[in-house]
Amino acid sequence: MTTPTEASGAASAQSLPERAKDEAGEGPSKSALKKAAKDKEKAEKAAKRKEAEEKQKQEAAANDVSAEDYGDLPMVGSQASQPSGVKRTKLSDLTGENVDQGIVFRATCLNARIQSAKLAFLVFGQGIETIQAVVAASDSISRQMVKWAGGINAESTVLVHGLVKKPLEPVKSATISELEIHVQKVYIIAKAEQQLPMQVEDAERPLPIEGEESQAEEGGRPIVTLNTRLNNRYIDLRGRHNQAIFTIKDGITLLFQEFLRKEGFIGTQSPKLIGAASEGGSNVFEVKYFNTPAFLAQSPQLYKQMLIAARFERVMEQGTIFRAENSNTARHLTEFTGLDLEMVFEEDYHETMELIIGLMLYIFNGLKERYSKETSLVRSVYHVEEFKIPTQENVPRLTFPEGIAMLKEAGVELNEYEDLSTTDEKHLGRIVFEKYGSDFYTLDKFPLAVRPFYTMPCPSNPKLSNSYDFFMRGQEIMSGAQRIHNAELLKKRMREHENPVDPDSPGLVDYVNCFRYGCPQHAGGGLGLERIVMLWLGLPNIRLASLFPRDPGRLMP
Numbered sequence: 089m090t091t092p093t094e095a096s097g098a099a100s101a102q103s104l105p106e107r108a109k110d111e112a113g114e115g116p117s118k119s120a121l122k123k124a125a126k127d128k129e130k131a132e133k134a135a136k137r138k139e140a141e142e143k144q145k146q147e148a149a150a151n152d153v154s155a156e157d158y159g160d161l162p163m164v165g166s167q168a169s170q171p172s173g174v175k176r177t178k179l180s181d182l183t184g185e186n187v188d189q190g191i192v193f194r195a196t197c198l199n200a201r202i203q204s205a206k207l208a209f210l211v212f213g214q215g216i217e218t219i220q221a222v223v224a225a226s227d228s229i230s231r232q233m234v235k236w237a238g239g240i241n242a243e244s245t246v247l248v249h250g251l252v253k254k255p256l257e258p259v260k261s262a263t264i265s266e267l268e269i270h271v272q273k274v275y276i277i278a279k280a281e282q283q284l285p286m287q288v289e290d291a292e293r294p295l296p297i298e299g300e301e302s303q304a305e306e307g308g309r310p311i312v313t314l315n316t317r318l319n320n321r322y323i324d325l326r327g328r329h330n331q332a333i334f335t336i337k338d339g340i341t342l343l344f345q346e347f348l349r350k351e352g353f354i355g356t357q358s359p360k361l362i363g364a365a366s367e368g369g370s371n372v373f374e375v376k377y378f379n380t381p382a383f384l385a386q387s388p389q390l391y392k393q394m395l396i397a398a399r400f401e402r403v404m405e406q407g408t409i410f411r412a413e414n415s416n417t418a419r420h421l422t423e424f425t426g427l428d429l430e431m432v433f434e435e436d437y438h439e440t441m442e443l444i445i446g447l448m449l450y451i452f453n454g455l456k457e458r459y460s461k462e463t464s465l466v467r468s469v470y471h472v473e474e475f476k477i478p479t480q481e482n483v484p485r486l487t488f489p490e491g492i493a494m495l496k497e498a499g500v501e502l503n504e505y506e507d508l509s510t511t512d513e514k515h516l517g518r519i520v521f522e523k524y525g526s527d528f529y530t531l532d533k534f535p536l537a538v539r540p541f542y543t544m545p546c547p548s549n550p551k552l553s554n555s556y557d558f559f560m561r562g563q564e565i566m567s568g569a570q571r572i573h574n575a576e577l578l579k580k581r582m583r584e585h586e587n588p589v590d591p592d593s594p595g596l597v598d599y600v601n602c603f604r605y606g607c608p609q610h611a612g613g614g615l616g617l618e619r620i621v622m623l624w625l626g627l628p629n630i631r632l633a634s635l636f637p638r639d640p641g642r643l644m645p
Contacts, residue, residue, distance in 0.1 A: 154233035157273040161247065164277065179217040182267055186252040191269075194247050194277065196326075198288070200240045205231055208238030211262060212248065212269070216328045216335075216465060220259045221250065221269040229272070237271065243280035243288065243326070249273035263328075285320040286312055291327040294469050295628055314629060321636055321645055329469045332462035333633060336455060337621045339462075341406055343454040344427050344615075347447050353402040353429060358391035360384060360408060364595020373412045373422075383595075384410035387614055389542065390599045392430035393571055397607040402431040409614075414640045418629045419510070419563065421618060423638035430571075430612030437544070437554050437570035440611035441530065444568065445483055448528060448558060452477045455624060463625065472626025475561070476527040484520050484529035488552070491531050494519050505551055507538040510563075517562015532556045541585040542578065544570040558613075560623040568613025575603040 116124075177191040195212035202208045206225035211218055223229065223237040240246065250269040258265040290312040317324040324330065345355065362385050365372040373384040388405050395403050409426040429447075433439040452475065455463060467474075478484070486494075492504045495516055502512060520529045536545050536553040546552035555569030572578045578600055579591040591600045621633035631637040636645060 152230045152232045153228060154230040157229075157249075158233045158236050158275060160276045160279065179212070179214040179219055179264060182219070182252060182264060184254075184266065187254050187267070189252050190249070190272070191252060192247070192249050194245065197240045197242060197244045197246050199242055200238050202235065202238030206234060208234050210237060210240070210271070210274075212246070213328070216331050216462065217264060218262045218328070219264040219267060219269060220255070220262050221248070221271050223271045223274070233274075237274055240274075240276065241280045241282050243284060244276050245278040245280075247273075247275045247277055284323060286316060286323055288323060288326045291317055291324045292329055292469065295632075314631065318631065318637065318642065319645070325635070329466045330632075332465045333621065333625065333627070334635065335462050336459050336466070336625065337617065337633060339455060339459050340451055340617060340620055340624075341427070343451045344406070344447070345404065346454075347450040348402075348404045348429060351402065351443065353404040353431070354400065356388075356392075356395060356400070356403045356405050358385070358388035358405060358407065360410075362390075362595065364589070364593055371411055371413045373410050386411060387426060388428050389540075389614070390596075392428060392612060393542070393573075393607075393610065394599060394602045396430055396432060396573075396610045397602040397605070401608075402429075404429045406617075409616075416640055417510075418631075419619065419622070421630060421634060421637055421639055424634065425617040427615040427617055428612065430610055432608045432610045433570075437609075437611040438532075440568070440570075440613075441485075441532070441556055444558065444566070444613055445530065446480060449477065449480055449483070451620070452528070452624075466625045466627075470626050470628065475624055476521070476525055478524070478526040478528060482524070482526065484524045484526055486520070486529060486531050487533045488531055488535065489533065491516050505535040505537065507535070513559065513564060514562040517559060520559075520562070527561050528559065530556055530558050537586060539569060541582045541587075541589065542569075542571050543581075544572050545581075554611075556613075558615075560620065561626075563619065563623055565619045565623065566613045566615045568611065570609070570611040573603055573607045573609055575600050578603060 174192050177193045179193065179195070182191075193212075193214070195214050197210060198213045198218060199211040200208065201210075208223040210221040210223065212221055213219075223234050225231050225234050248269065248271060250271045250273075253268055253270050254266065255268045259268060262268075290310070293312070295314055325334075361375070361377060361382050363380075363382060365383055365386065372386055375382050375384060385408075387409055388407060392403055392405070405426070405428045407426055407428070409424050411420075411422055411424075413420060413422065429444070431440055431443070456477070489504060491508075492502065495502060495512060498515065498519060500512060500515060502508075508516070517527075517529075521527060532555075533546060533549075533552045534555045534557065536543065536551060539553050539555045544554040546554055553569060555567075557564050557568075558566040572581060582589050582591045582596070582600075589596060591597065618630050618633040621627070622630045625633075627633060631639065
């Protein structure tokens with residue numbers, strides 16, 4: 089029979105950890121037992137504290153009047169659902185007439201901060217528009233909702249229900265400064281991780297000057313280099329000025345087609361896999377086409393001319409151009425977008441030149457009138473003077489010899505039958521601007537030796553050609569010419585060219601033959617879309633005008 093004392097001793101022994109025997113068969117020391125007892129006591133207190141916190145949370149949730157008005161929504165598409173039928177509002181459509189109206193919209197949470205236990209401020213963005221929002225505790229909005237809203241991770245996609253209100257004073261940090269949103273409900277549609285590869289606000293600052301990439305700007309924020317931005321392009325492109333850049337880029341293609349369609353041009357689509365280098369030379373990408381070598385098109389030039397021979401009198405094309413030029417400059421890409429056109433003229437190739445001048449002025453004035461907000465936004469980051477647009481009558485129309493003379497007069501030494509370097513082009517652009525007050529001009533009658541084999545020679549000077557370039561801010565944006573439309577003259581020029589090609593080769597024989605059966609006189613040109621964007625906005629690097637740029641050192645992302 090067990091006595092009470094023995095039973096008590098047995099219970100006490102069971103409540104302590106089992107004694108580990110050492111090699112001598114002895115139990116743990118008194119200090120070890122004391123530590124084990126303290127650890128047990130701490131664990132019990134932690135468990136009680138957690139239980140109390142959970143109980144407090146449950147009580148708070150039970151008393152949360154806004155419990156259904158905020159939180160994370162299920163992933164769209166993960167659950168069966170029916171369309172709500174609720175109209176969604178665009179921030180860009182808001183006006184003073186919307187004050188005191190309830191709206192629902194999807195946006196990006198650009199910033200969220202808690203002002204106090206009863207107040208949080210958020211900034212929502214849609215495209216290039218931003219607006220301030222307020223979450224304030226009230227009879228219908230709980231403190232829990234205020235705290236939750238103030239902790240939303242930046243760049244999360246949210247669904248917002250709220251009232252449009254007029255703020256006490258304009259919100260200078262938002263594009264919509266005369267209105268704000270008083271949030272009634274807010275839900276996270278897609279949560280962004282707290283740590284981003286780079287901050288969007290850093291991407292919205294101008295690129296550092298070359299050589300200063302490692303320095304920090306005033307205020308201690310790190311400088312984000314172009315390479316970092318391009319490596320994280322999907323974050324970089326979220327910047328409002330980037331949204332504006334590519335809205336403008338799309339606008340240029342719209343204006344290009346708009347003008348030319350009115351002038352009777354039709355859109356075409358030429359092959360990008362071709363059997364011979366269309367321009368001659370080595371700046372072409374060779375690819376394997378089954379068991380035959382092929383090339384990525386340097387331009388749609390040969391096909392535009394073949395279409396003219398096929399009685400398509402006026403053609404245009406927007407398409408990808410590939411150039412295998414190992415040029416690591418701020419104005420060169422290996423893959424870019426070409427805006428091309430070709431047309432039959434009646435008597436003189438200057439008819440084509442004048443039409444293209446009209447096209448460019450239509451684009452410039454269209455950008456100024458329709459995309460002024462986007463242009464101003466980008467130029468607020470990259471400070472550049474407004475582009476000076478001449479009238480059709482006042483466009484500086486210079487010949488190549490005149491341009492050479494102007495440069496020589498300014499002290500530049502050069503050969504009058506060699507092509508202009510980038511430095512010479514920019515210098516001439518400054519001279520033209522000072523003399524004519526125009527950021528746009530044309531240069532006609534280039535040396536024949538520096539133009540492609542299909543360029544028509546000048547009848548009055550065999551060393552020159554019926555060719556032309558167009559310039560913005562002293563940099564070339566277009567190269568064009570009258571084309572040879574006689575098969576025998578074309579074959580002669582192909583063989584005599586600085587980079588000769590065989591007119592009877594499989595990749596070129598069809599092109600040459602198309603001129604044997606009656607082809608009218610024609611001219612055209614090819615514009616670099618990214619160049620136009622860069623020079624219109626004053627961007628420091630052409631890569632900023634390409635969504636995912638390709639250059640000699642970049643194939644990803």
